[in-house]
Amino acid sequence: MEFQDEAFVLSARSHGDTGAVVELLTEQHGRRAAYVAGGASRRMKPFLQPGAKVLADFRSRTSDQLGSARLEPMGEGPAALFDDPLALTGLSAAAAVAGGALPEREPFPGAFYAFEALMNAFAVPEIWPAIFVRFEAGLLESLGFGLDLSRCAATGDTDELIWVSPRTGRAVSRKAGEPYADKLLRLPPFLLGAQAGLDDGDVRDGLALTGHFLEAHIFHALNKPLPAARFWMIDKLQEAQRL
Incomplete structure (x- = not known):
């Protein structure tokens, strides 16, 4: 061929x-x-x-x-990122996650376009960590494990969605989730819409969210851990106070 x-x-x-x-x-x-x-x-x-x-x-x-x-x-x-070591760690992590998660020889144009968007975002230090989270969420969707953040899994409400069920990947509202808050994953507002700003901890929560489902649905099934490059990126983002 x-x-x-x-x-x-x-x-x-x-x-x-x-x-x-x-x-x-x-x-x-x-x-x-x-x-x-x-x-x-x-x-x-x-x-x-x-x-x-x-x-x-x-x-x-x-x-x-x-x-x-x-x-x-x-x-x-x-080469455009050689003066930005933090962006280079993000690039290495993205390549490792994509290489580990995507099966060979199956077309995933959405994953290609998401990777391309992330590559462009690395030039903007203030936003690329959040785009990285969106990139991982896009990988999950391409592989059939997309998060359902449209409405509360328990009530159907669309307001105050602040958690995600670690079992189903569906959003949970503040009211419905309060009794189970210690068992739910935080949903950062920027994943609900481009208009939402970034607060301290949002990127950390986003990476914890996508990392949970990447590990549970993809890497665990392949009998391998999440890539070490991803943990290295998180450590460097923490040191730079970018989480």
């Missing part, structure tokens, strides 16, 4: 003396691994960093075989 598609690099590892196996999140063909000849060279390495956008010409004998790819860089990519 052969195709050409835009893609983001998720990871790359050396293979042989000069090549590399590169994991890509493509726009129309999902997560794909491919051998890139010359990928270990000094010239190619800058284009194989997580978050680099490329145009990939992919070839393989069969659909389930490791193929090969020729990559052409598109735009500045992660």
